[in-house]
Amino acid sequence: MLPGVYREQTLPLQASERPLKCVSVRFFAGKMVKMELIRMSLLRLRGFEIHKGYLEPSQQRQLIDALRPILKAAPLFSPEVPGGGKMSVRMTSAGQFGWFSDASGYRYAPEHPRGSAWPEIPGEILTLWRDLTGLERRPDCCLLNYYGEGAKMGLHQDKDEADFSYPVVSISLGDDGLFRIGGAQRGGKTESIWLNSGDVVVMGGEARLTYHGVDRIRYKSSRLLPKGGRINLTLRVVT
Numbered sequence: 001m002l003p004g005v006y007r008e009q010t011l012p013l014q015a016s017e018r019p020l021k022c023v024s025v026r027f028f029a030g031k032m033v034k035m036e037l038i039r040m041s042l043l044r045l046r047g048f049e050i051h052k053g054y055l056e057p058s059q060q061r062q063l064i065d066a067l068r069p070i071l072k073a074a075p076l077f078s079p080e081v082p083g084g085g086k087m088s089v090r091m092t093s094a095g096q097f098g099w100f101s102d103a104s105g106y107r108y109a110p111e112h113p114r115g116s117a118w119p120e121i122p123g124e125i126l127t128l129w130r131d132l133t134g135l136e137r138r139p140d141c142c143l144l145n146y147y148g149e150g151a152k153m154g155l156h157q158d159k160d161e162a163d164f165s166y167p168v169v170s171i172s173l174g175d176d177g178l179f180r181i182g183g184a185q186r187g188g189k190t191e192s193i194w195l196n197s198g199d200v201v202v203m204g205g206e207a208r209l210t211y212h213g214v215d216r217i218r219y220k221s222s223r224l225l226p227k228g229g230r231i232n233l234t235l236r237v238v239t
């Protein structure tokens with residue numbers, strides 16, 4: 001298929017029952033995106049819309065440039081988890097609210113732990129949200145997760161927001177991440193897909209409360225970030 005051609009593909013939902021076949025479809029889709037044989041393709045997996053290769057390399061670089069001032073004004077921190085210990089993913093946010101966690105629980109906070117307001121969400125990120133969701137309502141949080149070597153994120157639901165009728169849009173930049181998708185309840189079969197730099201996932205509708213997480217990254221698989229690692233942005237309507 002020629003570069004620039006938009007191709008929609010629906011994957012069988014019960015891929016875990018036929019692991020080899022489906023893993024290979026996704027593996028080759030990922031490879032073809034990397035080789036730029038398919039620039040974009042839309043996969044549907046358990047209700048998640050996975051836009052492979054949505055952002056071109058130049059757009060990915062622009063986004064990284066737009067994130068630099070955010071990281072300067074609101075540096076990454078390692079949230080504490082309620083049971084004790086710290087998350088391996090470091091994070092910060094832009095927008096009216098930022099996601100935060102400490103011994104008293106998970107929540108959105110109006111300020112960075114240093115006490116300053118979160119920086120604004122860059123215009124190019126708001127444009128992506130509008131293009132992907134068609135919504136006029138803007139997200140009030142752009143959570144930025146940074147996965148360094150060995151970082152991961154356990155299976156969880158995004159449920160600290162007030163209204164689950166709004167989707168969560170997730171943008172992957174930098175190293176590949178192995179994204180795992182479960183069901184509406186904890187436990188049961190899961191399916192995984194490698195997310196590459198420039199991929200965008202829309203988690204909405206029936207799948208809004210689907211469990212998901214990141215098992216591992218392929219450290220230094222991408223050259224987008226000079227020191228390696230993976231950035232994931234999630235755009236959320238909070239209130």
Ligand SMILES: O=C(O)CCC(=O)C(=O)O
Binds near residue numbers: 158195213234
């Ligand atoms: O890093 C990812 O791809 C997913 C991030 C995520 O699940 C979250 O921020 O809630």
